[in-house]
Amino acid sequence: MLKLKNIYKTFNAGTINEKVALYDVNLTLNDGDFVTVIGGNGAGKSTLQNVISGAINPDYGTIEINNINITKLPEYKRAKFIGRVFQDPMLGTASDMWIEENLALAYKRGEKRSPLKWMIDSEKEKIFEESLSKLGLSLENRMKSKVRLLSGGQRQAITLLMATIKKPDLLMLDEHTAALDPKTANLVLTLTKEIIEEHNITTLMITHNMRDALTYGNRLIMMDQGKIIFDVSGDAKKKLTVEDLLKKFNQTKDAPSDAMILG
Amino acid sequence: MIGSLLGAIGQGFIWGVMVLGIFITYKILNVSDLTVDGSFATGGAVFAVSLLANIDTSICLLLAMIAGGLCGLITGLLHTKCKIPAILAGILTQLGLYSINLRILGDKANVSISQLSTNITFISKITNLTHTRSGMVLGIVVSIICVLILYFLLGTEFGASIRATGNNETMIRALGVNTDNIKLFGIILSNMLIGLSGAMLVQMNKYADVGMGKGAIVYGLASIVIGEVFFRRFQNFGIKLISSIFGCIVFFIIRAIVIRLGLKANDMQLISAVIVVIALAMPIFKENMAMRNIGKKNNWNNYRKNKDVDEIVEDKMTRINVTESGGGEYA
Numbered sequence: 290m291l292k293l294k295n296i297y298k299t300f301n302a303g304t305i306n307e308k309v310a311l312y313d314v315n316l317t318l319n320d321g322d323f324v325t326v327i328g329g330n331g332a333g334k335s336t337l338q339n340v341i342s343g344a345i346n347p348d349y350g351t352i353e354i355n356n357i358n359i360t361k362l363p364e365y366k367r368a369k370f371i372g373r374v375f376q377d378p379m380l381g382t383a384s385d386m387w388i389e390e391n392l393a394l395a396y397k398r399g400e401k402r403s404p405l406k407w408m409i410d411s412e413k414e415k416i417f418e419e420s421l422s423k424l425g426l427s428l429e430n431r432m433k434s435k436v437r438l439l440s441g442g443q444r445q446a447i448t449l450l451m452a453t454i455k456k457p458d459l460l461m462l463d464e465h466t467a468a469l470d471p472k473t474a475n476l477v478l479t480l481t482k483e484i485i486e487e488h489n490i491t492t493l494m495i496t497h498n499m500r501d502a503l504t505y506g507n508r509l510i511m512m513d514q515g516k517i518i519f520d521v522s523g524d525a526k527k528k529l530t531v532e533d534l535l536k537k538f539n540q541t542k543d544a545p546s547d548a549m550i551l552g
Numbered sequence: 553m554i555g556s557l558l559g560a561i562g563q564g565f566i567w568g569v570m571v572l573g574i575f576i577t578y579k580i581l582n583v584s585d586l587t588v589d590g591s592f593a594t595g596g597a598v599f600a601v602s603l604l605a606n607i608d609t610s611i612c613l614l615l616a617m618i619a620g621g622l623c624g625l626i627t628g629l630l631h632t633k634c635k636i637p638a639i640l641a642g643i644l645t646q647l648g649l650y651s652i653n654l655r656i657l658g659d660k661a662n663v664s665i666s667q668l669s670t671n672i673t674f675i676s677k678i679t680n681l682t683h684t685r686s687g688m689v690l691g692i693v694v695s696i697i698c699v700l701i702l703y704f705l706l707g708t709e710f711g712a713s714i715r716a717t718g719n720n721e722t723m724i725r726a727l728g729v730n731t732d733n734i735k736l737f738g739i740i741l742s743n744m745l746i747g748l749s750g751a752m753l754v755q756m757n758k759y760a761d762v763g764m765g766k767g768a769i770v771y772g773l774a775s776i777v778i779g780e781v782f783f784r785r786f787q788n789f790g791i792k793l794i795s796s797i798f799g800c801i802v803f804f805i806i807r808a809i810v811i812r813l814g815l816k817a818n819d820m821q822l823i824s825a826v827i828v829v830i831a832l833a834m835p836i837f838k839e840n841m842a843m844r845n846i847g848k849k850n851n852w853n854n855y856r857k858n859k860d861v862d863e864i865v866e867d868k869m870t871r872i873n874v875t876e877s878g879g880g881e882y883a
């Protein structure tokens with residue numbers, strides 16, 4: 290359903306700060322794929338997602354979703370296909386608006402927003418209440434609270450709900466549990482899995498946690514220096530261990546330890 | 553005394569429409585638009601000359617709004633298409649508008665409309681009220697209409713995306729909203745109201761002046777700030793809109809008092825600048841005070857005094873929820 294062909298992206302080309310972020314990336318996702326993405330800092334994972342979402346334009350290459358070429362579509366027009374959750378819990382919600390208002394905004398993702406229709410009606414309210422109660426965080430009792438008053442974990446749960454309340458063709462998660470404490474991270478990850486499985490959403494999930502990368506999803510890709518260097522799925526992925534992944538990591542020119550030293 | 557008080561209230565309603573415009577950009581869209589001083593005068597100038605050209609008063613008001621909207625369009629395009637920072641875009645437009653406003657007024661600094669019939673003279677004729685009181689009636693009617701329209705607009709699906717653009721642009725763009733267009737729309741709408749306000753002031757004063765918008769942005773911000781002092785506890789959106797107009801009325805009452813105390817009307821520029829500075833610096837002062845009070849016994853009481861009651865309840869609920877859900881969220 291998603292097809293990336295020969296994607297290149299270099300930041301600050303021609304200056305001393307030149308940085309190759311993506312180099313000839315080819316990737317095809319099938320419907321219902323749940324892909325975990327790993328790779329050292331600066332490997333190009335976030336850039337890959339930003340290129341798909343349209344937040345960044347590639348230097349070269351084509352992007353197709355459902356056989357539609359979206360390479361030249363601006364970000365706001367691609368929103369129709371894509372739901373996103375970021376690492377920073379502040380990024381995914383409008384903090385001065387109510388929980389239910391945030392959900393109502395997300396409910397209309399990629400659709401026309403009428404200047405004559407009230408943003409929330411009782412019917413929508415019921416839908417929101419129901420989906421909030423599924424999170425199990427008692428947020429359905431606080432629909433008229435400002436999101437600003439919520440914790441990071443609660444916000445990420447809501448952002449996740451927002452990204453999926455209208456089923457996206459592609460869900461992209463960029464280390465969306467990295468800013469949470471281990472227990473909350475687990476909770477949000479479990480919710481993620483439940484939602485993805487319930488609606489069978491094609492997903493691209495970046496994580497630094499190798500165990501999570503192995504536990505979740507049916508496919509795993511590893512990136513290094515702007516390239517996809519490893520791509521396993523199905524049974525091969527199931528057999529993979531953390532040790533295997535670490536070994537792979539250490540073979541890369543840009544092993545995590547080096548990357549950290551080089552900053 | 554009553555007379556000047558009523559005059560001040562009337563001024564407050566008329567300028568209040570401009571404050572609503574500033575509220576849209578400054579508070580809702582989170583864009584500092586300084587076009588105001590220019591577009592206010594443009595609205596007034598267009599109104600005066602079209603009235604002199606024997607056009608119907610209500611159509612003249614409409615033309616003033618359109619003119620204001622065009623000023624906003626320029627600033628908006630400079631900001632969204634040319635990516636010039638909003639403040640600079642507004643300053644540039646405002647500067648250019650000074651020349652344009654002079655042209656509109658036929659290269660004169662001011663143009664009188666004292667012999668012509670306007671909405672205010674009409675109201676005065678049918679109600680037998682004085683010119684000042686009729687002006688107040690006009691201000692009240694137009695303010696109410698504007699508040700109602702804005703209240704409903706901002707509650708719609710489209711309006712919500714305007715509020716969201718001011719709150720978290722990245723998010724709402726990722727949800728499929730062309731935020732550049734939203735900003736453009738907001739800045740245009742804002743300046744339409746500002747132009748309308750300028751036109752009403754011309755009716756009130758019976759002349760248009762090229763410098764009539766001078767300091768308008770500071771008056772507007774001061775009004776918003778004063779309104780917030782009175783309505784701080786209210787979260788309702790409609791109340792916030794009303795609060796801006798209320799703040800503007802208080803502002804003009806203060807102005808009337810200041811003048812009565814023997815200061816000049818021009819001193820108001822300094823006074824309003826000081827009001828805005830105090831309001832903007834207040835949160836920092838409060839924070840510093842709070843720092844000093846850390847560990848002191850009555851700190852909890854201060855905390856309660858400084859916070860909205862709702863917020864305290866919300867805070868408590870957050871804590872309770874954490875323990876209830878066992879989610880382990882940190883505060």
Ligand SMILES: Nc1ncnc2c1ncn2[C@@H]1O[C@H](COP(=O)(O)OP(=O)(O)OP(=O)(O)O)[C@@H](O)[C@H]1O
Nearest residue numbers: 300308309310328329330331332333334335336337
């Ligand atoms: N906007 C930008 N301007 C300049 N360079 C950038 C920009 N965004 C990313 N880069 C560079 O591109 C490279 C890839 O960055 P990217 O954010 O995609 O890495 P990542 O794999 O997501 O890393 P991390 O695990 O740290 O999030 C990095 O070297 C980064 O410095």
Ligand SMILES: [Mg+2]
Nearest residue numbers: 334335336463
């Ligand atoms: Mg990243």
